[in-house]
Amino acid sequence: MSSLPRGVAAFLLALLVALSSLSAFAQEVTPLRLSYVEGEVSFWRFGAEDWAEARPNIPLAAGDELYVGRRGSIELQVGNRAFVRADDETQLSLLSQTGDFLQFRVTTGRVSFDLRTLPPGLTVEVSTPNAVFTIERSGYYRVDVDGDVHFITRRGGRAVMVPAGGQPMNIYPSEEIVVRGNEVARAETYVAPEPDRWDRWNYERTDSMLDSFSERYLPPGVAGAYDLDHYGRWRVVADYGPVWVPDVVSPGWVPYSSGRWIWDPYYEWTWIDDAPWGWAPFHYGRWVFLGGYWAWVPGPVISVAWYAPALVAFYDIGSSLSVSFGFGTPGLAWVSLGWGEPLVPWWGRPGFIGRPWWGGWGGPRVINNVVVRPTTIINITNITYVNSRVNNAVVGAHRERFAKGSWRDAPLRLTHTTQTQLQPVRGALPVKPEPASLIAGSPRSVRPPEAMLKRPVVVKRAPSEPKLPWVGATAPRPDPKVAPERRFVSVPARHAGAPARPEFGGETGIERARPPLPPRFEERQRERAAPSLVEPRTPGVAAPVPAQPRVMEQQERQRVPAEPPKLETQRVPQPAPAPMVRERERVEAPKPAPQAPRVVTPVPAQPRAMQQQERQRVPAEPPRAETQRAPQPERADLPGKPANRVFRVPGEENVDGDQRRSQGRP
Helix, strand or coil, X not given: CCCCCHHHHHHHHXXXXXXXXXXXXXXXXXXXXXXXXXXXXXXXXCCCCCCEXXXXXXXXXXXXXXXXXCCCEEEEECCCCEEEEECCCEEEEEEEEECCEEEEEEEEEEXXXXXXXXXXXXXXXXXXXXXXXXXXXXXXXXXXXXXXXXXXXXXXXXXXXXXXXXXXXXXXXXXXXEEECCCCCEEEXXXXXXXXHHHHHHHHHHHHHHCCHHHHHCCCCCCCHHHHHHHEEEEEECCCEEEEEECCCCCCCCCCCCEEEEEECCCEEEEEECCCCCCHHHHCCEEEEECCEEEEECCCCCCCCCCCCCCEEEEEECHHHHCCCCCCCCEXXXXXXXXXXXXXXXXXXXXXXXXXXXXXXXXXXXXXXXXXXXXXXXXXXXXXXXXXXXXXXXXXXXXXXXXXXXXXXXXXXXXXXXXXXXXXXXXXXXXXXXXXXXXXXXXXXCCCCHHHHCCCCXXXXXXXXCCCCCCCCCCCCCCCCCCCCCEECCCCCCCCCCCCCCCCCCCCCCCCCCCCCCCCCCHHHHHHHCHHHCCCCCCCCCCCCCCCCCCCCXXXXXXXXXXXXXXXXXXXXXXXXXCCCCCCCCCECCCCCCCCCCCCECCCCXXXXXXXXXXXXXXXXXXXXXXXXXXXXXXXXXXXCCCCCCCXXXXXXXXXXXXXXXXXXX
């Protein structure tokens, strides 16, 4: 084969470099997903007129604010194995986000960071009124802000704290640090207290979400796999491989018809689906129509998941076509992409926008039912999207309603459409955003107290400044009610001046029955119903053991020795039992008949069924008769022999074996 001309080779090399840079741009930021909402939760984006009701599946952007009201809680997903959860009366903000940095702001309330897997190179910064915390490794972290700041690490978690006006300090695993003061804060360290109901709920919910069999069909890092387990079924189709079919949809449903368009400062127009499973199927993969039903195809599993704001093709319905389609005014229509079809980006830098892009798709690249080869010349003005031939698959809206988010009240369905009638959009969408576009037409919701919004925080890195999206608008001055003042601290070199302390703690078809849904945090209502049962906790003092059995982490079980049971009479020393999942409860042994096996009766106030694994690990205790006496070790009065062990029986003095025998007692 003859070599290519030098000019052609240089052009191909430059093209490959440009494509690689475009792929890197598209993968630069994967938004956090608001995956769980309970109770009163409010959402605000810079430029919006007021706080709106928060809905699941919102992709958060830098500058977004969340407020959890009464009896509320939320969950944010960072990929598929890291979670951020907040309790009621909590104000949480996402100050900045880049490919390797996340910056949160907590002015009051309780926030947990359950980071089972932290992507390499990702740094999480948590800014509070008294100190800033930097997290660079996986673990469980908890921040409580109520005047003072409490920061707790578990499961091998480790962080660096910089107080206001102070020096950096390392926070080691299984520690609690309390920061008091404002201008010049002081810190006190304690051993981490026992996990409470909030911690245990975080553990249990994360465990249930990680046990997902849908992950095997998705690229690593895709959030929402556990939703696919609960709301649909996987099938294997000859032409497409594994496909996922939702269980219940409304009559006439088509992809991208039950949701809203919201303006994202980074990705511009972004789809938010109303379905609880509406994250992965609308930001990854493709949709296909299989003989009467719609199925989502993730495609061949690839090593890197690339997020897209929506996988649709847009059509511009101008004035000449609006009358024939019944619009009356110019409109905008869209249809889901089919198997292997390219996405024409409407966001991004010059050179990326308007060009066919298959980012995140590992299958064949198809245009007009023809597989695209590396040498194929693509004409994006002549693409017929296969799903546009499905009846009612093309959804449309007036431009004004599209921008306001009110098109959902009366969506337009286009039937028997052809490529010659619809004009594909080859770049930015012909719809300008407005303040209502930032909240996607959601109703107004509770506004946080002014004290929360005006409370300053300590940061190490200046947050990114949000910008108004519409052209020609004048950015108003930051209102201290919605853009609170922030304090900046001068931070020395990393870990510089950190006190040297000893480290402790450790590092840490239908294929099967559908698992139960992840637990919801409802114990809070029982706590409010019986406030007298909730006692304030002093920092550094372990919380009281709850009435229900506590699930302990593997590292905690290794560090906590099991307490041997106390019996009324002398017993033979038993070998140390294996670590147990739950603490053993104290039992009372009834007095059996001579030579009869001993029956152990649990305490009536708290019966507990022991797990099968625990029954296998707990050594059986031999039967005890009234006159039977356990053999004693040899006495210590002989040279080289161990001392005779003496057991204390309640209500008696310590006596050795000879004295017991002389008194006729076993």
